[in-house]
Amino acid sequence: MNDSHRAHLRSILQALAAAALFGLSTPLAKLLLGSMAPVLLAGLLYVGSGIGLSLWLLLRKLRRRAPSEAPLARADLPWLGGAVVVGGIFGPILLMLGLALTPASTASLLLNLESVLTAGIAWVVFRENVDRRVFIGMLAIIAGSVLLSWHGETTGKLPWGSLAIAGACLCWAIDNNLTRHVSAGDPVQIAAIKGGVAGAITLALALTMGNPLPATLPLLATGLLGFAGYGVSLVLFVLALRGLGAARTGAYFSTAPFVGALISLLLFGEHPSLAFWLAGALMALGVWLHVSERHAHEHAHEALAHEHRHRHDEHHQHSHDFPWDGEEPHSHPHVHAPLLHSHPHFPDIHHRHQH
Structure with missing residues (x-):
């Protein structure tokens, strides 16, 4: 195995680990919605991420070793600022609002839209290469998401919960492509800034709306969940972006909803319909087409x-x-x-x- 192959394998494992951590966070966040409002929960999740990663940076600095990651530069700030606003503030708020109206297992699978939208923006806006195999996989995931979103809804009634989750996916897709431009920088620093700034703004908004802070135990649980499911997950995601690009990282990250859906079925005892399993099969086909891609040619x-x-x-x-x-x-x-x-x-x- 050559160095290039090892680097690609490492990036794939980082993307899958990021997906597993984020996938686990969705049904657990659903549990926490019983003790706090959606906007407050979104803010606390990112505050937990920011605090945890800031402590990570502090401990790393106290070790006084030579830095192995590049610090962020002034030119990175517009890209990171856009990612913080779109993905760190609007995305989590829309997800928590959607979770309040949608079964956790369904919400978890709907999050597959993030990978499709990430690839679409990377392809159309930033001209990242997406070949036929990846495109067909995107279509399969879209078909599954549409089937999942509209199943069981009353005719003429908009599925507001599903639409809110789809909106969160669009926010994170934009975020992923913006973050790709700063992925050469220190991933812990990137994730700490995003968590700290986005969390502080969202938390301030929730408190202004009159949402009270939860009891100590749910507060600590939310902070720990944010550190793992949003903070560590984002660090791994940035590392994968560095090695795979936005579209491919999004494809591997689309395994997250399957982790979330499985945990949801175990936690909430939900009994999904046939449409749920058909949608899951379509999404699984799309993910397989993405992760089995091979790309090689002479390049300069x-x-x-x-x-x-x-x-x-x-x-x-x-x-x-x-x-x-x-x-x-x-x-x-x-x-x-x-x-x-x-x-x-x-x-x-x-x-x-x-x-």
């Missing part, structure tokens, strides 16, 4: 100067103008010379070429 790398965490693989054959102890991975500004070669790859931070 133009000269590039940037900074990010790296090892000295085939794309990083450079010298150092500072004393280096040989430790890898590490981070420093470096220059890529032009290169022409062929190997399996995804649209990571070094393969954002046109086709």
Whole structure:
């Protein structure tokens, strides 16, 4: 197994781990809705993420080791600011409102729309390569989501809960594509800023609306859930974005709803209909088409100067103008010379070429 293959495998595992943590958080958040209002819950989840990741950064700083991740630059702030507003504030609020009106298992599967919308925006707006196999997978997930969303609704009545969850998915899809542009930076720093700022704003909004804080035990439970399901999950997601691009990371992340749906069935004793299982089968087909994709062709790398965490693989054959102890991975500004070669790859931070 070469370095490129190992890096891709590592990115896939990071995306799947991010999905598992977020998928687990959806039905558990449904349980917490009994003790607090939806907007308050959304704010506390992100506050828990921000506090937990800030402590992570502090502990890492106290260890006084040389940084292995690139700090955020001034040019990253507009992208990160947009991600905070759209994905950190509007997305969670819409999800909590939707959860209040929708069975947890159904809500979990509807979250598959996030991967479809992420891929669509990456393809149409940011010109990321999406081949026929990925496109067919997107169509299968859309078909399952439509079937799931409209099953059992009274004719002429809008499924407000499903629409709110779909709106949350759109917010996170925009967020994912904006975050892709800063994914070379420190993922813990990115997630801590997003959690802290978005959580503080949303929590302030909830308190202004007159929502009281919950009792100590639900408050701590919400903070821990936010740290794991939103904070650690986002760190892993940013790492996967760095290695796979937005569309592919979204495809792997679409396994999250299946984790959430399974936990929902166990926790709430729900009895899903035939439409639920048909929708799940369509979504599973879409996910399989995404994760079984293979992409390789001859491509050219133009000269590039940037900074990010790296090892000295085939794309990083450079010298150092500072004393280096040989430790890898590490981070420093470096220059890529032009290169022409062929190997399996995804649209990571070094393969954002046109086709």
